[in-house]
Amino acid sequence: LYIGAFLIVVSASIFVSFPGTSGISKSMLISILMIVFLSTGLWFHTMPRIKNAGIAFTAIGALLIPITGLGWYNFVFKYTDISFGLVWLVTSLVGSYAYIVLARYFKSVFYSYVTSFSALSFFLAFVNIQSLQNDFYVLGAILSSIVLLSASIYLKKNKKDEAIFF
Numbered sequence: 535l536y537i538g539a540f541l542i543v544v545s546a547s548i549f550v551s552f553p554g555t556s557g558i559s560k561s562m563l564i565s566i567l568m569i570v571f572l573s574t575g576l577w578f579h580t581m582p583r584i585k586n587a588g589i590a591f592t593a594i595g596a597l598l599i600p601i602t603g604l605g606w607y608n609f610v611f612k613y614t615d616i617s618f619g620l621v622w623l624v625t626s627l628v629g630s631y632a633y634i635v636l637a638r639y640f641k642s643v644f645y646s647y648v649t650s651f652s653a654l655s656f657f658l659a660f661v662n663i664q665s666l667q668n669d670f671y672v673l674g675a676i677l678s679s680i681v682l683l684s685a686s687i688y689l690k691k692n693k694k695d696e697a698i699f700f
Contacts, residue, residue, distance in 0.1 A: 539591075542571075543597050543598065546598055557609030561605050564601065565602050565605075568598040570595075571594045571595030571598060572596065573595075575594070576588065579592065592640070596632060596633060599628065600655070603628070603629075606625075607621040607622075619663035620663060622659035622662060623659035626655040626656035629648075629655070630652040630656060633652055654678040654679075657674035658675070658678075661673070
């Protein structure tokens with residue numbers, strides 16, 4: 535099951551990077567694939583006999599979020615005035631929100647790590663939007679670590695349930 539999950543994510547990445555058919559149809563297809571994996575994973579998680587499959591399907595859907603954002607940029611927004619940085623920023627925000635919700639639902643450390651990468655991605659996208667020099671990407675990484683560390687300290691100090699996830 536897990537090798538198959540890995541192969542699905544890799545094949546979606548290859549699909550997004552391969553030029554060929556219509557842009558909007560490819561973007562819609564990868565978006566539908568992501569939503570189907572997320573929703574069926576959450577549905578399967580409620581069934582005791584296939585709970586592990588639900589966890590795997592949800593993880594596949596969650597890992598398809600950044601690939602979906604990249605697909606929308608490559609196939610649709612690249613040919614408009616919308617910058618790559620803006621699509622990257624929005625994808626990072628959507629991903630962060632989804633990962634936080636999934637971390638709270640599954641109570642899994644995996645989604646905490648993915649949320650951390652998404653926070654890093656958000657700060658790097660913000661640097662990209664500002665058209666700053668490449669040296670500022672390091673500052674973005676430092677800022678993301680400070681924000682994550684501050685959130686962790688705050689949540690642990692206040693003894694919230696969310697403290698488990700950071």
